[in-house]
Amino acid sequence: MAGIKQQKTIPTVYNMSSSKAISALWPLEELADAGIKYKVVNLPRRGADTYKVLKSHFPLGKSPTVTLEHVGGEAEVTYQIMPNVLTETRLILQFFSDHYTDGVWVPESEEDKRRDTFFQEFAHGSLITKIDHILTFEVIPTMLFFPMRYLTLLMVLPIRMHFMKDLTVIYQIMEDPLSEEKPWFSGKNIGLADFNTIFAMDMAVQRGYIQLEKYPMLAKWYNTVQDRPAYKRAKEVGEVYDCATFA
Structure with a gap:
């Protein structure tokens, strides 16, 4: 797959079950075919500690929340408003596009x-x-x-x-x-x-x-x-994805 940048950060997606985090897992699985690595922490929607874990990274306790680990051990970087933390789905996806691809998802015209x-x-x-x-x-x-x-x-x-x-x-x-x-x-x-x-x-x-x-x-x-194979894998990686009952 052409157009992939050298990976400088490894993202960890905090995925609450049956949540919008699928929008982050799917593109990461598309990029995984080209060697981009990422981690995922799966959290049950009704788990006792789920919102505590999410809020430990960002006060709203939303999913997806993404934390970043610098491959070379560089100092923390504030990409949004908190060091090494990404939130808001659209901005998370834009970060993936900007930092892990070389225009792969940028339209041609x-x-x-x-x-x-x-x-x-x-x-x-x-x-x-x-x-x-x-x-x-x-x-x-x-x-x-x-x-x-x-x-x-x-x-x-x-x-x-x-x-x-x-x-x-x-x-x-x-x-x-x-x-x-x-x-x-x-x-x-x-x-x-x-x-x-x-x-x-x-x-x-x-x-x-x-x-x-x-x-x-x-x-x-x-x-x-x-x-799409990447989308199927994203659902498997996220373990539980049921938008009918939000299990």
Whole structure:
């Protein structure tokens, strides 16, 4: 695989089960084919010490969080706001691209660069925000006792349906630019926009928020990702990845 830089830092991904950390594990597995090394610490979502471990590296206790070990024993470097710590998925992926590749995931054309930037933002803005809204209104009733649980479910149903309707517009925006010539959200080739999008799409598919048959190009993108060896390995490395129940 051409375009790989000499590795100067070894990342450790703190992966809470069934979390957005898949977006970091997948590209690292793509790079592993070219010799890039990384470590992973798997943490159960409902583990007693999970958030304690995550917060020991960054106060928000989010996953993914990435720590960096300098291969040559160099002093700590503040790449964001804390020494040797990366957080926020989009920025983590940009770091991987900048520090471990020599433009492998940079689109070739200016048009694709703009497209890639748009869909990176779209994934963490419009797409996952709407999905999180639906998820929230599904989860809240399950935390209540009978009969409030079922009464609340009935109350939030119209809100859920409203957000589901909004998602159809979002899916169409994702469907339309995909083509045989440009099958990736990054354009002609796989790129950062695709890595940023996968977690939200996994939630949508596994929780039944999308009928993929209505969006043939989006379905093809999704199935292509699922079939990639690196993506399959990423799920194996992360051990537990269930966006339907968040086990």
